[in-house]
Amino acid sequence: MLSIVDLHKSYGTTTALDGVSLDVRPGELVGFVGANGAGKSTTMRIAMGLVAADSGTVRWHGEPLTFTARRRFGYMPEERGLYPKMRVVEQVAYFGRLHGMSRADADRGAAALIEQMGVVAQPRDFVQALSLGNQQRVQLAAALVHDPELLVLDEPFSGLDPVGVDTMAEVLRQRRRAGCGVLFSSHQLELVERLCDRVVIVRAGRVVAQGTLDELRATGSRDALEVTVTGTDDAWLDALPGVTVRERDGATVVLALRDPDDDQAVLAAAARAGRVERFGWRRPSLAELYRDAVSAGAGTDTSEAAA
Numbered sequence: 324m325l326s327i328v329d330l331h332k333s334y335g336t337t338t339a340l341d342g343v344s345l346d347v348r349p350g351e352l353v354g355f356v357g358a359n360g361a362g363k364s365t366t367m368r369i370a371m372g373l374v375a376a377d378s379g380t381v382r383w384h385g386e387p388l389t390f391t392a393r394r395r396f397g398y399m400p401e402e403r404g405l406y407p408k409m410r411v412v413e414q415v416a417y418f419g420r421l422h423g424m425s426r427a428d429a430d431r432g433a434a435a436l437i438e439q440m441g442v443v444a445q446p447r448d449f450v451q452a453l454s455l456g457n458q459q460r461v462q463l464a465a466a467l468v469h470d471p472e473l474l475v476l477d478e479p480f481s482g483l484d485p486v487g488v489d490t491m492a493e494v495l496r497q498r499r500r501a502g503c504g505v506l507f508s509s510h511q512l513e514l515v516e517r518l519c520d521r522v523v524i525v526r527a528g529r530v531v532a533q534g535t536l537d538e539l540r541a542t543g544s545r546d547a548l549e550v551t552v553t554g555t556d557d558a559w560l561d562a563l564p565g566v567t568v569r570e571r572d573g574a575t576v577v578l579a580l581r582d583p584d585d586d587q588a589v590l591a592a593a594a595r596a597g598r599v600e601r602f603g604w605r606r607p608s609l610a611e612l613y614r615d616a617v618s619a620g621a622g623t624d625t626s627e628a629a630a
């Protein structure tokens with residue numbers, strides 16, 4: 324297990340990290356989300372030993388991280404790091420050898436991964452001749468070739484086409500099944516919601532929420548009531564105390580109820596006003612949970628470390 328504990332990091336007067344703690348367990352996909360500049364890349368760089376923290380620790384299975392342990396990690400940096408004048412398979416195999424693989428194993432592993440990642444290229448093509456999305460697939464292959472125990476991926480989905488996203492997601496699921504822990508950052512919250520076992524939300528260098536989606540739902544946004552009524556305007560809502568309109572879209576309103584047991588009164592009022600086409604509770608999406616967590620005053624951390 325990777326344990327990141329209370330990382331602090333400043334660049335001059337800019338506080339990049341202000342006490343970030345998170346864990347990544349074997350066989351677990353953890354989504355790392357937060358606004359631009361929130362501190363995701365800095366956390367990942369410190370975990371990979373590329374940047375020194377001002378304070379805090381990074382542990383691997385309870386021990387301080389060593390160079391040998393880090394060789395068992397796979398990393399996809401945000402700034403990417405391919406050699407443009409190397410050929411595609413040669414490039415991936417090179418990363419394998421850097422992680423201690425024999426030439427034969429690295430060559431074999433590289434060729435298999437290039438195929439699995441669906442890279443559109445000839446083996447003898449130079450990396451620089453590939454489209455950005457294909458370079459990104461090569462970059463993931465380079466992070467995976469030595470069969471790492473932990474993957475740290477900085478925005479692996481950005482810039483991929485929909486098929487590339489599916490391929491990348493399936494590869495990550497496979498690694499999870501094989502017991503690999505995965506920490507990846509992303510701004511694509513629907514994807515994170517679909518893929519992750521746990522989510523860590525960071526804001527201005529602090530973790531403001533972390534846990535499974537159910538844990539976040541238990542402490543974050545309450546469920547919303549979605550009602551579609553035709554043949555009327557919104558006036559039927561006026562007489563309902565304790566009901567707030569969160570969203571409106573044509574005949575559909577999304578409501579927050581102070582007392583969830585008032586839902587039957589809402590249904591009765593809607594039926595009196597017009598034709599009720601749809602009525603039901605909706606669980607908050609990760610996007611809604613995220614908005615709640617990063618809004619001022621949020622501070623929900625359901626991790627054991629925070630308990």
Ligand SMILES: Nc1ncnc2c1ncn2[C@@H]1O[C@H](COP(=O)(O)OP(=O)(O)OP(=O)(O)O)[C@@H](O)[C@H]1O
Nearest residue numbers: 334337338339357358359360361362363364365366
């Ligand atoms: N090398 C650096 N020198 C100075 N400031 C830096 C450096 N690296 C990061 N920062 C600052 O630290 C803060 C955190 O940046 P970081 O790149 O970790 O955010 P992020 O969450 O990865 O953002 P994004 O989603 O845009 O990639 C930002 O204010 C950034 O400007």
